[in-house]
Structures are given as C-alpha cells and as structure tokens.
Amino acid sequence: MTKYKTLEEWLEELAKRESNGNYSAVNPFGYLGKYQMGEGALTDVGYYNGRSAGNHQEWRGKFLGKDGVFSKEDFLNNPHAQENAIKDYVKKQWQYLKSEKSHNYVGTKINDIDITPSGLLAAAHLTGYVQAGKYLRSNGKYVPKDGNGVSIEEYIKNFGGYDVAEITDPNYYSPRFPQTKEEKVDQILNKTSNMIQDVTKKVNPPTQTIPDNVINETPIQPPLSDEEWRKRLRRKRMGLW
Numbered sequence: 001m002t003k004y005k006t007l008e009e010w011l012e013e014l015a016k017r018e019s020n021g022n023y024s025a026v027n028p029f030g031y032l033g034k035y036q037m038g039e040g041a042l043t044d045v046g047y048y049n050g051r052s053a054g055n056h057q058e059w060r061g062k063f064l065g066k067d068g069v070f071s072k073e074d075f076l077n078n079p080h081a082q083e084n085a086i087k088d089y090v091k092k093q094w095q096y097l098k099s100e101k102s103h104n105y106v107g108t109k110i111n112d113i114d115i116t117p118s119g120l121l122a123a124a125h126l127t128g129y130v131q132a133g134k135y136l137r138s139n140g141k142y143v144p145k146d147g148n149g150v151s152i153e154e155y156i157k158n159f160g161g162y163d164v165a166e167i168t169d170p171n172y173y174s175p176r177f178p179q180t181k182e183e184k185v186d187q188i189l190n191k192t193s194n195m196i197q198d199v200t201k202k203v204n205p206p207t208q209t210i211p212d213n214v215i216n217e218t219p220i221q222p223p224l225s226d227e228e229w230r231k232r233l234r235r236k237r238m239g240l241w
Helices: 007-019 039-044 072-076 079-099 117-127 129-137 152-158 181-189 193-203 212-217 226-237
Strands: none
Touching (some): 039 079, 079 117, 117 152
8 A cells, every 4th residue: 555655754854854853953054943943934933033134043033932932942942842833834834835826836847856735845944935936937947055055956856745735735624525526426427327317307397308328328437435535635635646
C-alpha cells in the first residue's frame, strides 16, 4: 500500500533541514528554534511585535506572552509554542501565496519540478511568498536563494508531494458529505433498471417517457470504493493528480 507523506512528516523534514530538529538553535542571522523563525514570522502569528531591517534578526521588539513566551529564551525553551507557531505561520503563508495567485500553479511543472502545495509552503518558508511568486511567474527563469545560498527550487523539489491539506484546505475537517455531484450521479446510475423506469414514469408524462432500450443500454458505472476515494483525494491534496 502506498504510504502518503503527512504534514507531521513535512514539518519534521523541514526542521531537520533548518536546525537538525534542535528547539534551542539560533543561527548566525538570529533566527530561532527548530524551524528557524524570524521576527517577521513571529509577528505574523502573534508572538512578537517588531521587525528588523534586512536579514539579520536583532530582536529589539517585544514578545507578547502568547503560549507563555515573553522572551527569546522563553521561545527557545518552549517546544509547544514552537510547534504552534510554525503551524500558524504556514497557514498564514498559504493565504499569502493565494494572494499572489501562486496556488494556481499547483499541478504544473517548472524546470521539470512538480509544483505542489507542500513544495510551495517550503519555498515560502525559505525565501518568502513574494519571491516564490516571482519564481512561478517567471516560469523558473528567476530562481531566488536564501542568505545561505540555498535555491528555492531545492525546497520546492525536496519538500514536494506531502499531504498538507490540514493547512491548505479550509474544508479539511468537514465530513465527506454532502457528496459531490459525480458521486450522486454514480449512486443514481447504480439503481436497478426497474427503479429508473418507475422514476421516469412518475417524472415525465407518458408521451415523453424514455424508451426502455435506452434505459437498459445506459452503462452503469461502479461507485468508487472508500479506499479509492481516499486515494484520489490524497493525491489531489498532494498536487499530484
């Protein structure tokens, strides 16, 4: 059975790349924690107020106390806050990517790289959503890099194909029902011919009834199994349909 890569696996791979999974890491530019979050990121998600000019993070602003974080040290020593912060941040990044229309590129290829939601989120984390949008609109002619010289294409490729629908799909927690139009059609087509004829006679006047041979010759499509439905949904969420 195919093993689909999850949001949790995406986060762990991102953390491994950013800090080797170290909650207390601080890089030479001043980015903090397991996911190397900066002032702008923590301001966006309500942990901090302030931004430094340029790439170096000076942390001269104010921590706001969210999740008990009142200082850099509090943040570095609070795994719970860091996990909450990164999930809130990538949700915000997805909204920013949508504002740039970057999500419209999902399902395409640029420089032979599949463009997927998880790849775009990683790209936005690396260089920012604006740079990610410029890359997409240039069709790969403009390839931005971060302060360490890491290419945006590397992140789009290596972090592509994860199911991050919990972040990108506003209906992720909604039940499967109501069914799609296609599923409803499948259910109707799978009724017996006698039932279809009975319904037809009730809905249409006798002079407008559909000939029996047309009804009987209509191909009946088997309904999707729950397993196949989930498989197709997961591939769509991963940007691989």
